[in-house]
Amino acid sequence: KFNFPMAWSTTMLCWSLLEFKDAYAKSGQLDYMYSGIRWPMEYFLKCHTGPNELYVQVGEGSKDHGTWTRPESMDPHRAAFKVTASKPGSDVAMEMAAAM
Secondary structure (H helix, E strand, C coil): CEHHHHHHHHHHHHHHHHHHHHHHHHCCCHHHHHHHHHHHHHHHHHHEEECCEEEEEECCHHHHCCCCCCHHHCCCCCCEEEEECCCCCHHHHHHHHHHC
């Protein structure tokens, strides 16, 4: 899970909901949109595990994208990366906040 692109995608979905809510409702897609943005929002909230602590990535791009298989068949070790006061990452934290 890479929170920077996920947060950007969620921001764009939310923005489209603000701009085109009537169209989603008229097309019968509003409940699907709510479901589509609920999952990343709940995930982002779970990533904030304490004051000045935010998990921003699970897995490693080179390992995760270097194989053509489903996650369940991969090595169970998944590195997790977080930002803290001593390991800042305001760009990804800001994008996650913008998504919410």
